[in-house]
Amino acid sequence: MSTTVIDVRNAALRLSGKPVLRDVSFTVAEGEIFGILGPNGAGKSTTAECLSGALVPEHGSIRVAGMQPHHDLAGIRETVGYQFQSAQLPPALRAREAIELFASFYPSPRNSVELLEAVGLGDCAKTPYGRMSGGQQQRLSIALALVGNPRIIVLDELTTGLDPEGRRDVLELIRQMRREGVSVVLITHFMDEAQRLCDRVAVLFRGTTCWTGPPSELVAEARGRNPEVNDLADAYLGLLEELRRNQ
Template identity: 55%
Template sequence: MPVIEVSELRKYYGGRPVVDGVSFTVEEGEIFGVLGPNGAGKTTTVECVEGLRVPDGGRVRVAGLDPVAQHEQVARILGAQLQTSRLQPKLTVREALDLYASFYRRPADWRPLAERLGLTDRLTVPFARLSGGQQQRLFIALALIGDPRILVLDELTTGLDPRARRDTWQLIEDIRARGVTVLLVTHFMAEAQRLCDRIAVIDRGRTAALDTPEGLIRRSAGGTVLSFTPSRPLDPEELRELDQLPELVSVAERDGRFTLTGTDTTVDAVLTLLARRRITAHQLRVGAATLDDAFLDLTENPA
């Protein structure tokens, strides 16, 4: 049985569907990612999983439990780091860790957590005097202090510098190695590509795609990305030829620079077309497609 089951989940605000039929399952021991543009319904979806919001339709189960009707039981096995959280301004880091530890029968020792997250020298500092990145690290520690079986992380590394972000990624990988299931909401593609076993892409309240990071890249963005700036502007006929190249998945132009996704065959066809038209490809770059490319291909532009 999956650890998390979400089936045809719906949530409305003011009669407008914010989540409109989202479905996915998360297996035990998996790092499962939820990606999507701002306002796509990601946070509302995970708040229904956490039992913080009541669904208007569909079914949600966490370890076979209803997170709303059986919220107390779910809270014993699920730790959560919310997208937006605050603590009392004068509460110190040590006091916050001690307070949250008192909520659980068998809490984790918060001292190694504090050391791993770079909080040991901030234990006597009030919450209001912490930097944004330090506050974020504190909330990660508080999510882990109950030694949860399932961990929900919403925008895990927002506000962290690159080194702290990579250290946090390693921490999450270590947590998964201990058998903890992780549900991760993020807009950092590098984070999702490194950490996630599978990803649900949510767009406009619906599940746009569900696959491994590699599967999303292969299926949606093609395998190869080529970008160049032509030595002169392309005329309409040349643009039509470019748009009809073999195995082309997408083509975009911005500030005179073209980016195409497709296959090696597409790259050969582009270079042949440019040579035939006596166009030089300045700053030519060819590389493997990334999750960024897949994300842009799978999600709609705002109306």
């Protein structure tokens, strides 16, 4: 029996009076790569922020490694690595300095030089954040999510802005994390990435999880309705069409 490391039940949250999460439920098993898919504005990043404890659902419950994130921020910080969609660092901070600064928050951090190499920033150790290209900044944010040797990582659109080699390297890094037993939550708009990497996915639509399961099952279900469905991208787009028709 696999252990559940994340358990989200019926989470609901309004922001500025607007219902952003209506009914979000999913579980993530230890060592699993779990994808969160959904259109812009569906509530994916808000869900990630609830997992970090930065936001607190008004209804429902969230457990991460047995903790309530907003009640145990210190425990969550030690256990979970986050890469947020809109992270910003001071422009003068150099790549290696940033990693070493973040490493100092953790009891057993990764080696900063090895980590820079692993995310393809070996040549940028002394480059200030403000001078890095968008893709390099993205790679640095991934390194910062991994530096504390977390048991769980939450990655919000981590391959957006990366070049093809960068994407390949980062996806390989995630596979390596899984081999090390790390559980991964991967928010992505890239269906090929989700199909290749994720054990299971949740589809979020207007703040509600409307489908959860292995990508191959979503494809098989969609193919049952339309034999022309080839892959997860076709299946996902078909599901969204159906949801919009019924909304």
